[in-house]
Amino acid sequence: MKELLQALTPGERDWRIATQLDPKRLPAHVAIIMDGNGRWARQRNLPRIMGHKAGVNAVRTTVETCAQLGLEALTLYAFSVENWKRPRHEIEGLWRLLRFYLRGELPTLMRNDIQLVAIGRLESLPDNVQNELQSVMDKTAANRGMRLNLAINYGGRTELLDAVNAILENAKLEGNLDALEITEEGISSHLYTTGLKDPDLLIRTSGEMRISNFLLWQIAYAELFVTDTLWPDFKRTDLLEAIFDFQNRERRFGGLACGPALTGESPVYMLEEEVLELPLA
Ligand code: FPP
Numbered sequence: 001m002k003e004l005l006q007a008l009t010p011g012e013r014d015w016r017i018a019t020q021l022d023p024k025r026l027p028a029h030v031a032i033i034m035d036g037n038g039r040w041a042r043q044r045n046l047p048r049i050m051g052h053k054a055g056v057n058a059v060r061t062t063v064e065t066c067a068q069l070g071l072e073a074l075t076l077y078a079f080s081v082e083n084w085k086r087p088r089h090e091i092e093g094l095w096r097l098l099r100f101y102l103r104g105e106l107p108t109l110m111r112n113d114i115q116l117v118a119i120g121r122l123e124s125l126p127d128n129v130q131n132e133l134q135s136v137m138d139k140t141a142a143n144r145g146m147r148l149n150l151a152i153n154y155g156g157r158t159e160l161l162d163a164v165n166a167i168l169e170n171a172k173l174e175g176n177l178d179a180l181e182i183t184e185e186g187i188s189s190h191l192y193t194t195g196l197k198d199p200d201l202l203i204r205t206s207g208e209m210r211i212s213n214f215l216l217w218q219i220a221y222a223e224l225f226v227t228d229t230l231w232p233d234f235k236r237t238d239l240l241e242a243i244f245d246f247q248n249r250e251r252r253f254g255g256l257a258c259g260p261a262l263t264g265e266s267p268v269y270m271l272e273e274e275v276l277e278l279p280l281a
Contacts, residue, residue, distance in 0.1 A: 001026070003112075004068035017240040021069075025247050027200035029073040030066060031215055031222065034058070036206025036230030043230075049093035054232035056101050060108070065236045067112040067146040069243070073196045074148050077214050081121065081155035095125070098152070099132045106136060113145030119192035120154035121162075147196060154192075156216030163190035193218055201246045203239075205231045223249050 001023040008015040034055060041051030059076065066074040079094060102116075109116055118133045125133070133152070164182070167190055171180040188194065198218040204210070207228040211219070225242045227234070250257055 001068075001070050003070070004065065007068055014236050014240055017237065017244055021240070021243060022247055023070075026069060026071060027223075027243065027246055028071065028197045029075070029199040029201075030071060030243075031075040031077075031199035031202045031219065032062065033077045033202070033204040033212060033214055034231040034234075035204060035208055035212075037232060039206060040230040040232040048090055049097075051230075051232060052090075052094055052097055056097055058231055058234045059101065060105065061236050062234065062239055063105075063114065063148055064108060064112060065239055067114050067148075071146055073193075073199075074146060075119070075151060075193070075199065075215065076149070077151045077154065077212070079120070079152045079154070080213060081153055081158055082213065084153075095129045098129060098150075102132045102136045106139060109136070109140050109148070110143070113143045114140060114148050115143040115145070116140045116148045116150065118150045118152050119159075120152045121158060122153065124153055149193065149196075151192075151214070154214075156211075156213045159192055159215075160187070160217060162192075163187050166190045187217065191217060198222065200251075201225060201242065203227070203242050205229055205234050221251070221253050223251065 001018075001021070004018055005015070008018060037051035037055045038048045039051070040054060041048050044050075062076075063074060078098065083094075084091065108114075116136050118137065122130055122133065129152075133150075164187070167180070167182060167186055168177070171177045193215070198220065199215060199222045202211075202215070202219050202222040202224050204224070204226045207226060209226060215222075223246050225245055227238060227242070229238055
């Protein structure tokens with residue numbers, strides 16, 4: 001948070017929003033479905049790839065701002081397992097942009113102590129993309145600030161399949177398949193995001209009310225923030241406003257809003273006999 005305030009000019013709009021944020025209640029992990037690049041390009045009579053190119057700038061700003069805020073993790077949905085259905089030239093353009101981003105962004109990642117990790121079925125990516133990703137992952141592996149997950153050839157269902165198959169494979173290797181019990185912890189620890197907290201906040205741009213197969217397991221209790229802003233137009237202000245909105249939500253995780261854990265007051269409980277005597281009809 002300190003880093004962000006230092007980067008802002010006192011009095012400017014982003015500084016005003018940032019100073020209203022509670023540094024103790026920042027989301028630990030933010031996940032973003034970056035949608036609307038195609039529409040942004042169409043509105044300007046440009047080829048779709050120009051929308052993706054403009055989207056790279058939004059990626060840069062968002063990554064650096066999240067690191068300056070001191071978030072533990074940011075997960076960006078860059079390419080889904082379903083995106084292979086797009087025209088070949090668009091897919092190839094996306095790989096070129098990703099490689100361009102990775103090359104150009106290394107100094108920023110290092111300066112901000114960001115560790116980059118690609119998550120998804122990476123083995124199906126073109127060799128030059130895999131190599132570029134591996135090179136940046138290696139170079140940033142020792143960074144201990146924010147973890148930046150780039151979800152590439154990612155699908156929530158394939159991630160769950162990979163996790164369950166890995167659990168089965170381990171059990172077979174250890175010869176205890178018969179006694180195998182699959183638990184929530186077991187699944188969580190075999191996801192691509194193992195070791196990270198689940199996202200507290202899921203942002204989706206361009207107004208669609210969909211999850212699109214993103215982090216299906218991990219977003220069980222995430223707060224959702226959908227904005228009509230198209231991804232290339234998503235600025236630092238939009239991110240700070242999303243976090244401000246998040247901080248004004250009441251998160252109950254299936255519990256009660258006014259429980260003693262939250263207010264410190266004694267709750268009013270009914271006696272067991274009173275509960276049993278409640279008329280149910
Ligand atoms: C969705 O918009 C966006 C994508 C499928 C790709 C996202 C890629 C980038 C932001 C640029 C490269 C990424 C990195 C990490 C450097 P859409 O094309 O579905 O938009 P539309 O719904 O308006 O057509």
